[in-house]
Structures are given as structure tokens and as C-alpha cells.
Amino acid sequence: MTAPLPVIALRHLAGLPRRPLLVVGPSLGTTADRLWGAVAASLPGWNLLGWDLPGHGASPAADRLTPGFSMSDLAAAVLAAVDEAVGDDLPFAYAGDSVGGAVGLQLALDHPGRVCSLTVLCSAASFGPPAGWHERAARVRAEGMAPMVASSPARWFGSAIRSAPGERTAGPLADLAEVDPEGYARVCEALAGFDVRARLASVSVPLLAVAGAEDVATPPAVLAELADGVPEGRLEVLDGVGHLAPYEAPAEVAALLSSALRGELSRRSPQRTARGCG
Numbered sequence: 493m494t495a496p497l498p499v500i501a502l503r504h505l506a507g508l509p510r511r512p513l514l515v516v517g518p519s520l521g522t523t524a525d526r527l528w529g530a531v532a533a534s535l536p537g538w539n540l541l542g543w544d545l546p547g548h549g550a551s552p553a554a555d556r557l558t559p560g561f562s563m564s565d566l567a568a569a570v571l572a573a574v575d576e577a578v579g580d581d582l583p584f585a586y587a588g589d590s591v592g593g594a595v596g597l598q599l600a601l602d603h604p605g606r607v608c609s610l611t612v613l614c615s616a617a618s619f620g621p622p623a624g625w626h627e628r629a630a631r632v633r634a635e636g637m638a639p640m641v642a643s644s645p646a647r648w649f650g651s652a653i654r655s656a657p658g659e660r661t662a663g664p665l666a667d668l669a670e671v672d673p674e675g676y677a678r679v680c681e682a683l684a685g686f687d688v689r690a691r692l693a694s695v696s697v698p699l700l701a702v703a704g705a706e707d708v709a710t711p712p713a714v715l716a717e718l719a720d721g722v723p724e725g726r727l728e729v730l731d732g733v734g735h736l737a738p739y740e741a742p743a744e745v746a747a748l749l750s751s752a753l754r755g756e757l758s759r760r761s762p763q764r765t766a767r768g769c770g
Contacts, residue, residue, distance in 0.1 A: 495558070495559050495561075495565075496558060497561070497565055497568055497569040497572060498546045498554075498561045498565060498566055498569050498678070499546060499551060499552055499569070500543050500544060500545065500546060500551045500566075500569050500570065500573055501543065501544050501549065501550035501551040501552075501573075502541055502542070502543045502570075502573040502574065502576075502577055503524060503525065503541065503542055503543070503544070503550055504539075504540070504541055505524065505525060505528060505529065505532040505540045505541065505542045506532035506533060506535065506536070506538075506540045507532075507535070507536065507537070507538050507539040507540045508539060509539055509578075510539070511537060511538050511539040512537070512538055512539065512584075512585070512753075513538070513539050513541065513574075513578060513582065513584040513585065514535065514538040514539065514540045514541070514584065514585045514586070514587065514749075514753070515540075515541050515542070515543070515570070515574055515584050515585070515586050515587075516528045516531075516532070516540065516541070516542045516543075516586075516587050516588060516592070516738075517542070517543055517570070517586070517587070517588030517589070517591070517592025517593070517595050517596065518542070518543070518544060518545055518548065518549075518588070518589065518590075518591070518592045519589045519590035519591060519592060519614070519735065519736055520545065520590060520591045520676070520679055520680070520683070521548070521640060521644060521664075521667070521668040521671055521676065522548070522589075522664055522667060522668070522736065522739075523544055523548055523549030523550075523667050524542025524543055524544050524549060525542060525549070526549075526663055526664055526667055526739065527542075527589060527664075527736060527738050527739050528540075528542050528738050528739075530738075530739070530742035530743075530746075531738045531742045531745050531746045531749065534742065534743065534746035534747075534750075535746060535749065535750060535753075538585070538753070539578075541574065541577065541578075543570055543573060545566075545591065545675065545679050546561075546672075546675040546678060546679065547671055547672030547673075547674060547675015547676060547678075548667075548671050548672070548675060548676075549667070551675070553672035553674065553675060554672060554674040554675040554678055556674055560678045560681050560682070561678060561682055562682055562685055562686075563594055563595065563598045563682050563683070563685070563686040564598055564602055565682075566595055566598070566679075566682060567595050567598035567599045567602055567603070568602070570595055570599065571599060571603055571606065581606075583605065583606055583607070583608040584606070584607065584608065585607070585608055585609040585610075585611075585753055586599060586600075586607050586609070586610050586611070587610075587611035587612075587613065587738075587749060588611075588612060588613065588615065589613040589614050589615065589735075589736060589737060589738055590613075590614050590615050590709070590710065590735060590736075591615070591679060591682075591683060592615070593611075593612035593613055593614070593615025593616075594612075594615055594616070594617075594619070594683070594686055596610050596611075596612055596615075597610070597612060597615075597617065597688055597692075597695065598686075598688065600695045600696070600697050600699075601688060601691055601694060601695060604696055604697075607697050608697060609697065609698060609752060609753060609755075610695070610697045610698065610699045610700070611699070611700040611701075611702065611748070611749055611752055612699060612700070612701050612702070612715075612718060613701075613702040613703075613737045613738060613745070614702070614703065614704055614707050614709070614710050614715075614734075614735045614736070614737050615701075615710055615715070615718070616710045616714045616715075616718065617687065617688045617689040617692055617717070617718055617721065618686060618687040618688070618689050619683045619684075619686060619710075622684035622685065623684075625680045625681065625683050625684035626680070626681065626684055628640075628677075628680045629676075629677035629678070629680040629681050629684075630677075632673040632676050632677050632680075633673055633674065633677050636673050637668060637669055637670075637671055637673055637676065638669075640668060640671075640676070641665055641668050641669050644664075644665065644668060645661060645665070646708070647708060647709050647734075647735055648664065648734055648735050648736050649661055649734045649735075649736070649740065650704055650705070650706035650707070650732050650733045650734035650740060651706060651732050652731075652732035652733060652740055652741065653734070653740050664736065664739065689721070692718070692721030692722050693721065693722070693723065695722045695723070695725075696723070697724070698724040698725075698752070698755070699718075699719065699722045699724060699725040699726075700725075700726060700728065700748065700749075700752045701715040701716070701718045701719040701725060701726065701727045701728070702715070702727075702728050702729075702730065702737055702745065702748060703715035703716070703727065703728070703729045703730070703737075704729075704730055704733035704734045704735060704736075704737050704740070705729050705730060705731045705732065705733060706732060706733060706734050707733065707734050707735045707737075708734070708735070709735045710735065712727070712729050715727055715729075728748055730744055730745075
């Protein structure tokens with residue numbers, strides 16, 4: 493029997509239903525509306541949907557009686573949610589930060605033809621040795637989210653936000669404190685098993701890789717390798733930005749996305765469907 497897919501919530505962030513579709517994904521410990529809200533407001537020509545990781549934001553807490561999931565399972569869950577919301581087989585543009593970017597890569601590899609434009613921010617084709625992710629999963633199961641709230645500012649934020657923290661850092665950290673530890677742990681375990689470095693040449697969709705110049709988790713060199721490994725990949729680096737580029741630099745991210753998405757539409761037939769981008 494096939495294991496059930498992880499349960500995620502998909503939410504409408506901006507735009508009109510009949511506009512071309514853009515789906516955006518979160519970083520571990522964040523919510524889609526917090527991470528992408530300001531970017532969404534700057535992309536009026538798109539129907540923008542965001543999804544939350546299991547146990548994050550609007551997604552329900554993980555059921556401990558169910559098995560864990562892989563990144564492929566998470567990508568399949570996102571695709572199923574999109575299909576339920578807007579209809580089967582519509583192509584869509586996708587952008588994701590960190591684990592959200594990894595899900596975008598997985599979608600492009602597992603479901604070719606469904607993703608017509610891919611933007612991967614502050615992410616990677618592999619997130620380092622699995623042992624570190626298993627250790628983090630065990631820690632949050634044992635101690636809850638407090639250790640992650642304490643350690644995340646150093647991993648998350650670049651100098652553009654750290655120089656004037658206040659509410660700009662407080663909001664994401666408050667969201668992190670509310671995350672279900674089991675859901676967080678299961679995403680850590682999915683990241684431990686994620687490695688698509690050998691498959692990057694099979695990504696057939698144009699890819700924009702966006703790095704934060706001050707991102708210690710996935711530094712620019714990691715995003716450069718990602719862009720170089722994809723046939724139609726290019727890299728942009730944002731000064732003063734850490735690991736949460738859409739939140740830290742929404743105007744810059746919106747401008748990059750708008751340019752990438754305009755390029756995608758220009759490659760498509762004038763007869764493209766109203767809701768998809770293909």
C-alpha cells in the first residue's frame with residue numbers, strides 16, 4: 493500500500509484566479525505568507541499561491557502515527573494541492589526559498605512539463621551530511637522549538653535586517669516558535685535524504701538561482717553550482733541578504749521574478765491557457 497502524502501495547506505496570496513499561476517514555497521521554519529507576502533503584492537499580473545510545510549503556518553500538525561516523507565513525497569503533495577485548487581495538468585511557474593526551492597527542483601525532475609519556470613532562492617541540490625539533519629530532528633523532538641528560535645537569527649538574516657532588527661526579525665521568529673516540532677523534524681529528515689546533484693542536467697526548465705551574499709546556510713557558491721548544473725540556469729546574488737531572500741529583500745526578489753516570468757511568457761504560445769503559464 494502506498495503511504496499517504498504529507499498534508500500541506502495551499503493559500504491564495506495575491507492576484508486574480510484567471511491570471512497565470514505562480515506557486516511559491518517556504519523555507520524551513522517559516523510560513524508562506526510571512527516569507528512571500530511583500531513579494532506577492534508586487535506581482536499583480538499573477539495568481540499567486542503559497543504553501544506551508546507540514547506543521548507550519550496553516551498546515552496541520554504531523555500525525556505521529558503516520559510514516560515520514562521524502563522530498564519527492566513533499567513535491568507530490570504540493571502538486572496534488574495545486575491540482576485540487578486550479579485543475580489538473582495546468583503548467584505553472586514556481587519559486588521557492590531553501591527547502592521550498594528544493595521542492596521546486598524535485599517538481600521539475602519528477603513532473604516534467606508541469607513547471608514552466610523555476611526560481612530557486614537560498615537553496616541547494618543537496619544540504620550537506622545527513623547526520624546533521626537527523627541530529628536536528630532528534631533535538632526538536634526532545635526539546636521543542638526553543639533551540640531553533642535561539643539559533644536561527646544567525647542562520648537566517650543578513651546585515652540588511654540585523655542592523656535594524658525590531659519587528660523585521662521578530663515576526664519570522666514568532667512563526668518559528670509556533671511550528672509543530674514533529675512536522676519540523678520530518679522536514680529535516682526529508683532534507684537528510686535529498687540529493688539531486690547527479691540529476692541537475694535533466695532539469696529542462698529555465699532556472700533562476702538567487703543567492704544571499706551573506707547566507708551562511710547556502711552561500712553563493714552553492715547557488716552557482718546549481719545554476720551551472722542546469723542547462724538553462726543563471727545566478728543572481730543579493731547584497732546584504734541572508735537565507736530568507738524573499739523576506740529580506742522583497743523588492744529585489746520581485747524585480748528578478750518579474751523579469752524571469754516575463755521571459756517565460758515571451759517563450760510561450762499566445763494561445764497559452766489563462767490560468768497556467770504554458
